[in-house]
Amino acid sequence: MIFDYFILAFRSLVGRSVRTWLTMIGIFIGITAVVALISLGSGLQTSINKEFESMGKNRIMITPGGGQFGPHGGAISVGKMTEDDLNVVKKTKGVDIAVAFLSRSSKVKFKDELKFLDVWGFATGADAREMTKKSDFLELNNGRQLRSGDRHKVVIGDSIAYDTFERDLRVRDKLIIEGEEFKIIGIQKPSTLAGNAVYIPLETAREVYDVSEEISGMFVLVKEYEAPSEVAGRIKKELRRHRGLDKGEEDFSVTTAEQTIQQLNTILSIVTIFLSGIAAISLIVGGIGIMNTMYTTVLERTREIGIMKSIGATNNNILLLFLIESGVLGFAGGIVGIVLGFVISKIGEYIAVTMGVEFFQSSFSVFLIVGSLLFSFVVGAVSGLLPARQASQLTPVEAFRK
Amino acid sequence: MNNQYYDYIIFALKSFKSRKLRTFLTMLGIFVGIAAVVSLVSLGQGLQKAITEQFESLGANKLMITPKGGFYGMGSSVVLDKDDLKVVKHARGIRNAGGFVSKVASVEFGDERKYTWVSGLPQDDSKEIISDISSFKIAEGRDLKKGDDYRVLAGSLIAKGDFFDKKVRVGDKIKVENKKFEIVGILEPIGNPQDDSSFIATLDSAVNLFGGKEKYATIMAAVVEGEEPSKVAESLKRTLRRHRGVDEGEEDFSIQTFEEVLDSFSSIFLIVQSVLIGIAGISLLVGGIGIMNTMYTSVFQRTNEIGTMKAIGARNSDILKIFLIESGFLGMVGGAVGILIGVIIGKAVEFGAAQSGLDIFKASFPWYLILGSLAFSFIVGSVAGVFPALQASKLKPIEALRYE
Numbered sequence: 001m002i003f004d005y006f007i008l009a010f011r012s013l014v015g016r017s018v019r020t021w022l023t024m025i026g027i028f029i030g031i032t033a034v035v036a037l038i039s040l041g042s043g044l045q046t047s048i049n050k051e052f053e054s055m056g057k058n059r060i061m062i063t064p065g066g067g068q069f070g071p072h073g074g075a076i077s078v079g080k081m082t083e084d085d086l087n088v089v090k091k092t093k094g095v096d097i098a099v100a101f102l103s104r105s106s107k108v109k110f111k112d113e114l115k116f117l118d119v120w121g122f123a124t125g126a127d128a129r130e131m132t133k134k135s136d137f138l139e140l141n142n143g144r145q146l147r148s149g150d151r152h153k154v155v156i157g158d159s160i161a162y163d164t165f166e167r168d169l170r171v172r173d174k175l176i177i178e179g180e181e182f183k184i185i186g187i188q189k190p191s192t193l194a195g196n197a198v199y200i201p202l203e204t205a206r207e208v209y210d211v212s213e214e215i216s217g218m219f220v221l222v223k224e225y226e227a228p229s230e231v232a233g234r235i236k237k238e239l240r241r242h243r244g245l246d247k248g249e250e251d252f253s254v255t256t257a258e259q260t261i262q263q264l265n266t267i268l269s270i271v272t273i274f275l276s277g278i279a280a281i282s283l284i285v286g287g288i289g290i291m292n293t294m295y296t297t298v299l300e301r302t303r304e305i306g307i308m309k310s311i312g313a314t315n316n317n318i319l320l321l322f323l324i325e326s327g328v329l330g331f332a333g334g335i336v337g338i339v340l341g342f343v344i345s346k347i348g349e350y351i352a353v354t355m356g357v358e359f360f361q362s363s364f365s366v367f368l369i370v371g372s373l374l375f376s377f378v379v380g381a382v383s384g385l386l387p388a389r390q391a392s393q394l395t396p397v398e399a400f401r402k
Numbered sequence: 403m404n405n406q407y408y409d410y411i412i413f414a415l416k417s418f419k420s421r422k423l424r425t426f427l428t429m430l431g432i433f434v435g436i437a438a439v440v441s442l443v444s445l446g447q448g449l450q451k452a453i454t455e456q457f458e459s460l461g462a463n464k465l466m467i468t469p470k471g472g473f474y475g476m477g478s479s480v481v482l483d484k485d486d487l488k489v490v491k492h493a494r495g496i497r498n499a500g501g502f503v504s505k506v507a508s509v510e511f512g513d514e515r516k517y518t519w520v521s522g523l524p525q526d527d528s529k530e531i532i533s534d535i536s537s538f539k540i541a542e543g544r545d546l547k548k549g550d551d552y553r554v555l556a557g558s559l560i561a562k563g564d565f566f567d568k569k570v571r572v573g574d575k576i577k578v579e580n581k582k583f584e585i586v587g588i589l590e591p592i593g594n595p596q597d598d599s600s601f602i603a604t605l606d607s608a609v610n611l612f613g614g615k616e617k618y619a620t621i622m623a624a625v626v627e628g629e630e631p632s633k634v635a636e637s638l639k640r641t642l643r644r645h646r647g648v649d650e651g652e653e654d655f656s657i658q659t660f661e662e663v664l665d666s667f668s669s670i671f672l673i674v675q676s677v678l679i680g681i682a683g684i685s686l687l688v689g690g691i692g693i694m695n696t697m698y699t700s701v702f703q704r705t706n707e708i709g710t711m712k713a714i715g716a717r718n719s720d721i722l723k724i725f726l727i728e729s730g731f732l733g734m735v736g737g738a739v740g741i742l743i744g745v746i747i748g749k750a751v752e753f754g755a756a757q758s759g760l761d762i763f764k765a766s767f768p769w770y771l772i773l774g775s776l777a778f779s780f781i782v783g784s785v786a787g788v789f790p791a792l793q794a795s796k797l798k799p800i801e802a803l804r805y806e
Binding site: 109116275279 | 435438579695698699
């Protein structure tokens with residue numbers, strides 16, 4: 001029975017091919033845009049998530065500066081942290097390793113080229129080595145890690161080695177950081193998160209930047225089987241007590257890796273939703289096109305409707321007939337739209353990758369495909385509702401007289 | 403000739419009247435698209451205009467010198483200090499210069515402690531350069547003056563009670579980094595929530611708070627009247643290079659004219675806006691396809707009529723014009739309604755933004771936006787009508803008449 005409706009709808013659509021095509025084009029342009037935007041947006045999101053996950057969720061970063069200022073907190077805020085704070089954090093329950101860093105944006109010179117890069121002074125003791133060992137993203141491709149006793153030695157990220165200066169950097173090359181000579185001893189493997197950094201021993205950094213006690217923040221590795229968010233809460237409490245602050249008045253921030261991912265995801269979702277929303281306006285317009293086509297169809301087939309009714313078709317039969325026709329219009333437009341959207345986002349992915357965003361991948365979830373198919377069917381059916389009702393309520397006599 | 407076109411238009415209108423519903427739906431498609439484009443453009447233009455005007459009226463002949471690296475120069479290892487300021491002040495083509503400091507500091511009022519931006523502004527004759535650019539105006543109380551140590555100005559949101567739980571008034575005492583300060587003035591709204599919830603102190607007291615050394619976040623310099631800012635910037639670059647002992651190409655500071663700041667801002671803005679308009683424009687394309695569809699149907703239904711017209715002497719070009727004008731009209735009327743709705747949406751967003759403190763968001767409707775969208779919607783309509791109109795014009799009278 002239902003199958004017959006589909007056959008009828010199909011015949012009616014094929015019989016008016018130009019109009020059917022144009023109506024479907026209206027829908028598939030919209031679906032194409034929405035599918036392409038969502039797949040690019042969610043692709044970006046999953047790629048970034050993967051990167052972060054490779055870093056591990058058991059990490060916490062602590063920086064000076066109250067609340068909303070993020071990783072720049074240390075640079076822009078008056079409040080500072082010192083080695084004392086590090087000791088407090090180290091003693092907090094659930095903390096496996098805590099390592100302090102001192103970071104400054106600095107003059108880095110190679111041969112005759114001068115750049116401004118983020119230079120991180122890291123401790124070189126047993127703790128730090130342990131943390132490096134547990135961090136896949138800090139692995140080296142060449143050379144060795146910093147160790148205690150190293151002075152003017154530097155480990156650099158992959159993109160510093162190959163994409164920053166005109167000439168590639170190699171192990172044993174010399175870098176001039178803030179006027180002092182450093183020897184490159186290690187080059188990290190490619191990483192989007194840590195590829196852009198220059199690491200020197202903390203003690204050397206203290207001398208170069210002339211600071212004694214101050215630190216720019218610390219990295220914490222949480223013990224296995226401890227929830228990072230709980231440990232973060234404990235660290236907050238301990239640091240508050242140590243610094244003599246009330247709850248809600250922290251002059252430092254404690255961010256878990258999970259929070260960072262969530263924040264990033266929220267921003268990306270908002271952008272994707274906003275853009276898809278604007279693109280979806282075209283779907284409304286496409287829906288209006290379907291409505292228009294269906295009204296015309298009903299008008300043209302008034303006589304046919306009259307015949308069907310006089311040989312016993314009920315109002316419901318007619319309603320269903322037209323609803324399915326308009327739904328099929330939307331659905332078919334949706335299929336073409338999904339295919340086109342797929343093609344476009346693959347092109348987008350290709351362009352992104354050739355432009356150097358290697359980790360980028362567009363994503364097509366079952367959810368996206370089924371969702372947009374369903375949505376295009378619904379758009380079609382809803383647009384057809386009013387015309388179909390009009391058709392179903394025609395009385396046979398009137399229908400013949402027209 | 404004119405008369406003839408008049409007839410075409412009348413003809414088109416009559417045709418719409420007899421197919422009210424279809425005409426309305428077709429136009430609906432266009433005006434949704436036009437409304438989206440118009441509201442997006444108007445908000446974008448408005449924002450850009452407001453910012454450009456602010457820059458131009460205040461910063462036209464000013465230069466901005468910042469340390470390179472870091473977060474807008476903050477956190478950089480490079481320091482610009484009093485000596486550098488002195489060099490800038492005495493450089494060729496510079497009328498006057500002043501430096502300011504700016505950091506996030508803890509601020510206490512009553513039992514509440516929060517963190518916000520605190521800036522220190524010089525109170526000597528270089529003051530106007532900086533306060534001009536930042537467009538500070540005093541709404542209540544008085545401005546800071548020389549020797550006003552431990553006195554501050556508070557941003558408008560702080561006075562409104564949007565920052566601390568309680569409203570802050572002139573004469574109230576607050577603590578900045580645990581030092582007592584008195585509020586002597588309230589600023590007028592600047593337009594963005596960050597600026598409007600910050601404090602301004604004298605340079606001396608801010609430097610004391612921030613650790614005693616005068617390290618400027620930015621040095622602002624005013625160029626002598628009649629001098630070309632970009633040329634002065636070039637020579638100042640040389641002078642500062644010499645003073646700091648760095649080679650060309652290895653500057654550890656950057657000098658920007660406001661023109662450059664504005665240019666880089668405008669180009670980013672243009673990209674964002676083009677993307678948005680492009681995506682919104684997709685719906686116009688779909689609307690155009692709707693017009694094409696309606697016109698095909700219209701040609702189809704009026705085949706007989708076309709046959710009659712041809713039989714009594716209408717040429718192909720007459721038929722073509724009739725249908726082109728009809729579809730162009732569909733587009734333009736849809737466009738007119740769309741512009742109206744776009745204006746309403748733009749104004750609504752402006753109102754909403756103003757309610758949440760973003761005073762700088764003003765929808766702007768330049769004449770070229772209105773005329774442009776009208777023309778564009780007419781073109782969309784006509785282009786969409788080309789194929790159906792061609793088909794209509796090429797009908798043979800006999801075939802057309804035979805058609806039922």
